[in-house]
Amino acid sequence: xxxxxxxxxxxxxxxxxxxxxxxxxxxxxxxxxxxxxxxxxxxxxxxxxxxxxxxxxxxxxxxxxxxxxxxxxxxxxxxxxxxxxxxxxxxxxxxxxxxxxxxxxxxxxxxxxxxx
Numbered sequence: 809x810x811x812x813x814x815x816x817x818x819x820x821x822x823x824x825x826x827x828x829x830x831x832x833x834x835x836x837x838x839x840x841x842x843x844x845x846x847x848x849x850x851x852x853x854x855x856x857x858x859x860x861x862x863x864x865x866x867x868x869x870x871x872x873x874x875x876x877x878x879x880x881x882x883x884x885x886x887x888x889x890x891x892x893x894x895x896x897x898x899x900x901x902x903x904x905x906x907x908x909x910x911x912x913x914x915x916x917x918x919x920x921x922x923x924x
Contacts, residue, residue, distance in 0.1 A: 819871035822854030826900055827893040831862075834882045836910035841890055842876040848902030850894040855906075858889045865889060
């Protein structure tokens with residue numbers, strides 16, 4: 809299950825008390841992050857993408873309410889962190905798939921499923 813992390817959200821929507829984190833290394837200068845197959849007690853998802861290091865993430869590059877969005881201004885070879893959570897303030901049983909695709913060619917970077 810997921811629980812709140814100590815990272816300040818930096819986003820104005822969602823409720824990151826049930827967040828899970830992923831990371832990917834950019835293999836182009838653009839990325840599209842997509843949440844799909846969302847099923848469970850809370851299906852209203854939210855995600856944020858951060859640059860920097862795990863110890864110093866800074867402000868998010870993007871805060872996304874839609875389940876798919878283009879991440880602006882990413883750098884080839886840099887690691888990025890994706891924080892996924894729901895709008896709910898209660899414990900959830902939600903599963904989803906997450907994919908990060910390079911640029912607009914949709915080359916696959918990361919795919920994973922997780923329950924929160």
